[in-house]
Amino acid sequence: MTSFITPIKYEQDTMYLLDQTLLPSKEVYIEINNKEELWEAIYRLKVRGAPAIGVAAACGLYVCTRDLLTDSYGEFCAKFHEVKEYIASSRPTAVNLFWALNRMEQKLLALKSSASSSCWEKEQIHIKNQLKEEALKIYQEDVEACYAMGMNGLSLLKPGMGILTHCNAGTIATAKYGTCLAPLHLGQERGYDFKVFADETRPLLQGARLTAWELNKAGIDVTLICDNMASIVMKNGWIDAVVVGCDRMAANGDGANKIGTSAVAILAKEYKIPFYMFVPTSTIDLNTPTGQDIHIEERNGEEIYKLWYAENMAPEGIKTYNPAFDVTDAKYITAVVTERGIIYPPYDINLPKIFE
Known part of the structure; x- marks a missing residue:
């Protein structure tokens, strides 16, 4: 069986990217903790390839907003959108970048009805967990899509x-x-x-x-x-x-x-x-x-x-x-x-x- 290299890892609530600018000499994973590090990784091609950029953007957007402390759903959405737009400016051509970021924001907006101002502190935790689940779902969907694409392609060869x-x-x-x-x-x-x-x-x-x-x-x-x-x-x-x-x-x-x-x-x-x-x-x-x-x-x-x-x-x-x-x-x-x-x-x- 082929041993597949994993360019994006999410382990113990920590995100790592394989720094592809160092290949083939070194296999080094870098930790992503904030929007500046994620922007730099995408722009500098440390993570590259349209699907990987999308997955990294989704997971990274969650990582970059999970520690936000706000007083309301509206304030959280505003700060989330600000981070999203900053990440989106890293590379203009790969549509997966915008697709993944927009999907994460749509997930946030879909949670509006469950957001309660009277118990916002509790609801904020729930919303962040839902965003994490959505990011990991995007990750798993790409794994499944690539396998299916591979099998479809193999039928032509x-x-x-x-x-x-x-x-x-x-x-x-x-x-x-x-x-x-x-x-x-x-x-x-x-x-x-x-x-x-x-x-x-x-x-x-x-x-x-x-x-x-x-x-x-x-x-x-x-x-x-x-x-x-x-x-x-x-x-x-x-x-x-x-x-x-x-x-x-x-x-x-x-x-x-x-x-x-x-x-x-x-x-x-x-x-x-x-x-x-x-x-x-x-x-x-x-x-x-x-x-x-x-x-x-x-x-x-x-x-x-x-x-x-x-x-x-x-x-x-x-x-x-x-x-x-x-x-x-x-x-x-x-x-x-x-x-x-x-x-x-x-x-x-x-x-x-x-x-x-």
Whole structure:
């Protein structure tokens, strides 16, 4: 059986996050006690991957508000909302962040009828316990969703296939199992003997530091390649399918994922290789019409030429453009794999059906 790495732990009323910026050299868990630490962890990519960000946000929002001392339900709601909005400002693209935070707030608002001003001290304890239960429910739902997504994805793959990945949508990007890497882990347990090629994923190297590390740790045959080698491995006939994750999918099926994903999709189309995007339903944003409406986070340009080098690999102060994501047009996506099933084009018609 595969031993799954857990990126988020909640033990003895304490929250810990695996600091993924230190991988693969060190496996260190950091304790989260306040909104500043949580914001920093999300922004600095200590926790990353849309599902994991959502789970961390839900658990973290509870942790950051469990010690609030207020005189009324209204005052508690106001302070809770303030913390929620602060955490939400950490990263603008991953829809799971806002989905999880909003769900926690909706849970709080649903408890209004039980809040009594005459015994607020007692009711406050009850409300906080309910928020904790909701956060842990979000955690467990992600575990179950990723397993289902993995099984759905595995139905599209055959033993011995060559698989190309980009970025990391593995077990460390979720509560457990992963999204696009879930079928690889589950296939490993079933003797599928996949041959995986992992794009390094510039500039933050999630493919090299995280996917290659995670799959190697699980005993899966993985070969690390530079991003600009994707075309040649496809041309060589070594790739039978591409599997990638998604940080936000628009209503028309356009999917935002780590920068470089769209280039892989275009190559796959050229070489007639199926391109599968793994998308938890919590990541599908039917309120966003197309990929053009997705806000793309732009990060500090020093990540391109300074972050991983002993000396700068470009002149100091050089102009840079460093978008964290790009949008893969729906026409390049062979199928969308969710925990509720596999969706095929036309996505503008079939995506809403998954919620019925």
